[in-house]
Structures are given as structure tokens and as C-alpha cells.
Amino acid sequence: MANEVKTLNVEGMSCSHCENSVKKAVGALNGVGNVTVDLKSKKVTIEFDPAKVNVDIIKDTIEDQGYDVV
Template identity: 35%
Template structure:
């Protein structure tokens, strides 16, 4: 298992958390998604390392922006 933390900009409420969790959770191999709303961090546990492009696309689909990566 691999755990990776991403910084996500624009999340402000529970709906944001659900949207990001759902989209990232749909990526193949993802086992768990934990969102720290106050810090704007999303920790993803997966079978293998995920491509930053796949995570960025999922975050974009949810309506938010992946910072950094």
C-alpha cells in the first residue's frame, strides 16, 4: 500500500469533502481517501503510486484545484 498526501485548493465545506473523496475514490487502485478540510490536505491510500495527472483530473472534475504536484 502507498499513502500520498496532496494539497487541494478551494475546499470550504462538507460538500467539497464529499465531492473530492468521491472523484479520487473512483481512480483505479484507490483504497481510502481522507480529507483534512481545515488544512486543505487529501491523503490517498492506494495499491500502487498514482499518477499526478489522474489525481489532478479527479480533483478538477470535483471542481477544485490540485496545488503543487
């Protein structure tokens, strides 16, 4: 099955530590391939296998790091 790519708007990220914590947490999820964080546009782009992980789990993981998915 092909991977999906989803871009989420995330509020509250302001520095490289924010970027790294989101990348590390989301990247650790089973089924997530690539995670790209753009602090300026407040966007997180995730490549993932929908058979292993879904967008709700990814959103919850980002919110668990203290950021808001809008």
C-alpha cells in the same frame, strides 16, 4: 506490491459537500483504497496502488471536481 500514500494540497474546498465530492470521485478510481479529506489544512490524503493508478490521474480527478491541486 505495497500501496503508496500521498498527501496533496487542495485549494477551493470549504464545506462538507466539497469534502464528499472529492472523496467520492477519488474513491471511485480503480486502485484507490482510502481517501481522507481535511478541510482545515486543505489536504487530501490518498492510499493507492501505483500499479493501477498514478498521482497525475488522482490530481486530474480532483481538478475535474472544480478544485485546485497546488
